[in-house]
Amino acid sequence: MRQQVLVLYLDNSALDSRVLGWSLYDGTGRTSPTAGDGDEPPYPSGVAALCDGWRLIQASQLLPPPPGGEYDVSFLKHEFFFERFAH
Secondary structure (H helix, E strand, O other): OEEEEEEEEEOOOOOOOEEEEEEEEEOOOOOOOOOOOOOOOOOOEHHHHHHOOOEEEEEOOOOOOOOOOOOOOOOOOOEEEEEEEEO
């Protein structure tokens, strides 16, 4: 059994929101994908990944922006880590 890790960056903190960015790390060695190597995300939402057998292991902490920082551009805040085991 080898671990696969999927990182989804969602539109907001809701697990059923739209995927904006993603990374996939395949410990099986069968594939070697990289971030941004496709035009379409592997799943439309985090819930869709759950339905396909991925286990949610971490969600980003929800922190409000500082006063005046509501429109600052920065990293993608709503990061969700998933894992599954494959042969």
